[in-house]
Amino acid sequence: MNEEYDVIVLGISLMECILSGIMSVNSKKSASVTPLEDLYKRFKIPGSPPESMGRGRDRSVDLIPKFLMANGQLVRMLLYAEVTHYLDFKVTEGSFVYEDGKIYKVPSTKAEALVSSLVGLFEKCHFRKFLVYAANFDEKDLRTFEGIDPKNTTMREVEDVIDLSGYALALYRTDDNLDQPCCETINRIKFYSESLQRYGKSPYLYPLYGLGELPQGFARLSAIYGGSYMLTKPIGEIIVQNGKVIGVTSEGEIACCRQLICDPSCVKDQVESHPIKNTDDTNSCQIIILQNQYIAIVNTTVETKELEEEIRPALVLLEPIEQKFLSISDLLVPKDLGTESQIFISHTYDATTHFETTYDDIKNIYKRMTESEFDFEEMKRKNNDIYEED
Structure with a gap:
């Protein structure tokens, strides 16, 4: 471990x-310094899993309930870096919305909009027209605006099927977008539709x-280009000299570095101690439910102290439930940009259904570290990989 690196990464989560x-x-010398039974221990559930749940090694429960958008930036990154060589993917069977005690298929095509019982009879044609408008929208082409100024017209003024388009298609978690310029919402709906069209x-x-x-695939990519992984190494101290990071200690050894990447758990004194703005002063709540051979995940941004009550409508749909696990994850952000100390801290994961905000954080950290915009061409395989793959 007593070596010098360009970058040291603490943690092996997806972002790191x-x-x-x-x-x-990019030819930087880097180092990264970690079953069902574990799920019971993590959530402090007494006893062992019942036999009806099967063998622990047969289950893998994701603690961050997210999907990849088929036309999203993370998928694009996987393709450019050829990490898809190590992975197999499955398309989810559908996208649904809960309304008035029932589950409905989200109408995201012209044909589905006309037959969906989620949209009223008199709204169907209007909503179909709006989907066509969103699909053709291009903020660089004035001809696609159709008389609407997307920079100055709010979403509330554009269309009437507000709840459906904002939550189910644009994937907003609140209705704050209704009084904002409609350009962003329309682009998000278009992005949803483009992802849907892929498969x-x-x-x-x-x-x-x-x-x-996902992290395993990128870890393999790092190793192919000479990155070192030090597993089960406890993190001792982050050494800072004259305001800049110079290394990390572990078990009496020192690894020197010019830059450091880590998640908030490694530097708790360098993250904001108050709730993040625009999150209703709340945390992220995730509930994992096991029912026979099914694993269901319900997550939300908590708005009250009654965590379980907030997701009660979803729990009712999942009954009977054999075992329930409740976890609250704080939303943490770094206090500063890290450009002075060269310690770059990631955000914790939010309650969105996808990884697009995670990609935004990765892109932001990259820009702060290199003082240049992220370019997907930088992820393409080069001829200087140190290991030859089959």
């Missing part, structure tokens, strides 16, 4: 593994063997 892979591909059933992709496959 992607950044480690990017730095290794037909839904806009979401999921790794066949769970989300843990």
Whole structure:
């Protein structure tokens, strides 16, 4: 471990593994310093899982309930870096919305909009017209505006099927977008539709063997380009000299570095101690439910102190429930940009259904580290990989 690196990455979560892979591909010398029974221990459930749940090794429960958007930036990154060589994906069977005690298929095509019982009879044609408008919208082409100024017209003024388009298609978690310029919402609906068109059933992709496959794929990419991984190494101290990071200690050894990437858990004194703005001063709540051979995940941004009551409508749909696990994850952000200390801290995962905000954070950290915009061309395989793959 007593070596010098350009970048040291603390942690092996998805964000850290992607950044480690990017730095290794760009010829930076980097180092990354970790079953069902564990699920019971994590949530402090007494006893062991009942036999009806099967063998622990047969289950892999993701603690961050997210999907990949089929036309999203993370999928694009996987393709450019050829990490897809190590992964298999499954298209989810559909995208649905809960309304008035019932589950409805989200109408995201012209044909579905006309037959969906989620949209009223007199709204169908209007909503179909709006979907066509969103699909053709291009903020660089004035001809697609059709008399609407997307920079100054609010979403509330554009269309009437507000709840459906904002939550189910644009994937907003609140209705704050209604009084904002409609350009962003229309682009998000278009993005949803483009993701849906890739494979037909839904806009979401999921790794066949769970989300843990994603960091493993990028970790392998980093290793191909010379990145080192030090597993089960406890993090001792982050050494800072004259305001800049110079290394990390572990078990009496020192690894020197010019830059450091880590998640908030490694530097708790350097993250904001108050709730993040625009999150209703709340945390992220995730509930994992096991029912026979099914695993269901319900997550939300908590708005009251009654965590379980907030997702009660979803729990009713999942009854009977054999075992329930409740976890609250704080939303943490770094206090500063890290450009002075060269310690770059990631955000914690939010309650969105996808990884697009995670990609935004990766892109932001990359820009702060390199003082240049992220370019997908930087992720393409080069001829200087140190290991020859089959």
